[in-house]
Amino acid sequence: MSPVDEERLQKLEQALTEAHRARHIPSWQAGWVEDVMQEVRRVARRPPRACGNGDVVHLVWRAACFAAVLSIFLLVSFLMQSTVNVSEEGGLMAEDVEVGSLFFE
Amino acid sequence: MVQSERADDxxxxxxxxxxxxxxxxxxxxxxxHVRRIVGGHIPPDRMAEVAHEVFVRAYIGLRTYRFEEPFPHWLATIAVRSCYDFWRTQQAAELPVSTLTTEHQRWIDQVMAAQSDEGFAEQARRQEASEVLQWALARLSPENRLVVTLVHLDGYSVREAAALLGWSVINVKVRAHRARQLLRTILREEVAKQ
Structure with missing residues (x-):
């Protein structure tokens, strides 16, 4: 795109930005507040358990985090343990070889 | 201002x-306050419905309000996230402007050819301007649409937009840049067709 076209595109962008800022936002219709309040009253009448849904979600997230940390801990412990076992086995084999060489002597 | 905050609390x-x-x-x-936020993101005929949802959500979440920030800020985050949810559930067929007509294309020509400031301002106030904007925004994902509206059209800072969306500052910064490039590509392709 040529610089002239780029300039024309910028003009278009600017016109769209101004159109957004000058947009007409409708005012509230009669009865809108009452409609919302009716639903709010309905929600307020629900048993408190339904309102405490956020607490349940929070608890689930906490449990998931705890489980994830525990899994990582167990995995790291397992890996460390298996590394130790491998090096110990290597050491035992090395001892065998040394003992063997003594017998040959 | 402090008195107003106390009254809210x-x-x-x-x-x-x-x-x-x-x-x-x-x-x-x-x-x-909610009308201005929702009106900037949602088509006028659906605004009341989304604002209704904002206040019901605010009522349900009122126990989680911690009085650490002013109540209008807390309410603004609910409003912006409700707008995001609105666009996530919209189907392409339900978009207010799905294709551009010859009138829209003529408007694009006129605005790009406008020489004087008066002529330009007059074009920006026309109904077609708003419809072309809705058409272009509809081609973005809900995330990109929201970010481009907040940062580039409403003029919020990246930090303010991040607080409203509950996203990291860097995420908003990167997305705002990409979304604007996408919007420019959409407009450039439309201009090239003419």
Missing amino acids: DLVQRVVAGETERFEDLMLRHRD
Whole structure:
């Protein structure tokens, strides 16, 4: 795109930005507040358990985090343990070889 | 300002304590604030429905309001996230402007050819301007649409937009840049067709 076209595109962008800022936002219709309040009253009448849904979600997230940390801990412990076992086995084999060489002597 | 915040906090405490009817006072105090936010993101014919959802969500979440930030800021985050949810559930067929007509294309020609400031301002006020904008925004994902509207059209800072969306500053910064490039590509392709 040529610089002239780029300039024309910028003009278009600017016109769209101004159109957004000058947009007409409708005012509230009669009865809108009452409609919302009716639903709010309905929600307020629900048993408190339904309102405490956020607490349940929070608890689930906490449990998931705890489980994830525990899994990582167990995995790291397992890996460390298996590394130790491998090096110990290597050491035992090395001892065998040394003992063997003594017998040959 | 401090008095106003105290009045909000007092009303919130009363509603949480069980005085449900006081929520109407909160609504009356902040409905225009919500109207301006929702009106910037949602088509006029769906605005009341989304604003309704914002206040019901605010009522349900009122117990989680911690009085650490002003109530209007907390309400603004609910409003912006409700707008995001609105666009996530919209189908392409339900978009207000799905294709551009010859009138829209003529408007694009006229605005790009406008020589004087008056001519330009007049073009920006026309109905076609708003419709072309809706058409272009509809081609973005809900995330990109929201970010481009907040940062580039409404003029919020990246930090403010991040707080409203609950995203990291860097995420908003990167997305705002990419979304604007996408919008420019959409417009450039349309201009190239003509």
